Amino acid sequence: MRPRGREDHFNYDSELRMKKTVLITGAAQGLGENLARMYAAHDYRVVGLDLNEARLTALASEIELHPFVVDISVRSSWEAALPQIAEVSGGGLDAVIANAGILKMGSAVSMTDPDWDILVKVNYTGALMTAKMTLPMLERSKGNIVFVGSISSNFAAANDVGYVATKHGLAGIMKSVALDFGPKGVRSNMICPGWMKTPMSNEEMEGIMKKYDCTLDEAYARATTNLPLRRPAEMEEIAEVIRFVSSSQASFLTGVNLTVDGGGSTVDVGMLALDALHADYA
Ligand SMILES: NC(=O)c1ccc[n+]([C@@H]2O[C@H](COP(=O)([O-])OP(=O)(O)OC[C@H]3O[C@@H](n4cnc5c(N)ncnc54)[C@H](O)[C@@H]3O)[C@@H](O)[C@H]2O)c1
Incomplete structure (x- = not known):
């Protein structure tokens, strides 16, 4: 029809x-x-x-x-x-x-x-x-x-x-x-x-890789260090x-x-500085 x-x-x-x-x-x-x-x-x-x-x-x-x-x-x-x-x-x-x-x-x-x-x-x-x-x-x-x-x-x-x-x-x-x-x-x-790991974000990681003289994986680890899941998708x-x-x-x-x-959206960025004080809570 x-x-x-x-x-x-x-x-x-x-x-x-x-x-x-x-x-x-x-x-x-x-x-x-x-x-x-x-x-x-x-x-x-x-x-x-x-x-x-x-x-x-x-x-x-x-x-x-x-x-x-x-x-x-x-x-x-x-x-x-x-x-x-x-x-x-x-x-x-x-x-x-x-x-x-x-x-x-x-x-x-x-x-x-x-x-x-x-x-x-x-x-x-x-x-x-x-x-x-x-x-x-x-x-x-x-x-x-x-x-x-x-x-x-x-x-x-x-x-x-x-x-x-x-x-x-x-x-x-x-x-x-x-x-x-x-x-x-x-x-x-x-x-x-x-x-998420794509060519676009790989390019963005280059800045971190240069600044910290690190690998791509280490750059992703840095970028996701405050995410609850601690990794990119x-x-x-x-x-x-x-x-x-x-x-x-x-x-x-x-x-x-x-x-x-x-989980990144659940994080209160104002409290991040206190995270180290509570590192063992879990
Ligand atoms: N990579 C990430 O971490 C991330 C995070 C959040 C959102 N996104 C979004 O996800 C989507 C895909 O991202 P990606 O990382 O796969 O990007 P990518 O750069 O790897 O791929 C994008 C694709 O879009 C094509 N494209 C660009 N301009 C175009 C146009 N005018 N007409 C037709 N095609 C065009 C490119 O040729 C390329 O094949 C984008 O909208 C991006 O903003 C990506």
């Missing part, structure tokens, strides 16, 4: 729609790649978007992935790919993972204008564009969107105003989508990971939470910011 409505510009193929389709942005490496492998292993049809064509193609030779070179922040880039995406997905989408994101460091004074502009363009406008472009297909399948925020969606970090501001902004997009599209059966949530640990949130088992979950940070 073909659904009616303003968005009915792609064919809806009920046979293709028998298999669930997930669209993942930033699928070529890091968490996005991990998600692509995981959903494929759980028998989803995976549509992977990224700027990095070489890595996407390599991944598509390993798993069942439909690769699309798309800059998520550019409308024309989406529009060029959407007809083909709709063709492989049968015109609907069961889940969209708005995962692509970038990091540029700097304070309100030191951050360069181009760095600020690209952060807003990719992390903020790119997330809105992802929702804008995929919601018609999500509506058709009563699917859901999961935005990948960060612990920086909830807290400030030093010298990081652009990332912190754009990741805070995601919460507004996620909640607005939940409110506006809930009545149409579409759910919208956000996962906020703390430290493996990508799978974040990916599994995302898969749950996007699944029908979470069918009443919408408008939620789910923080997955090894």
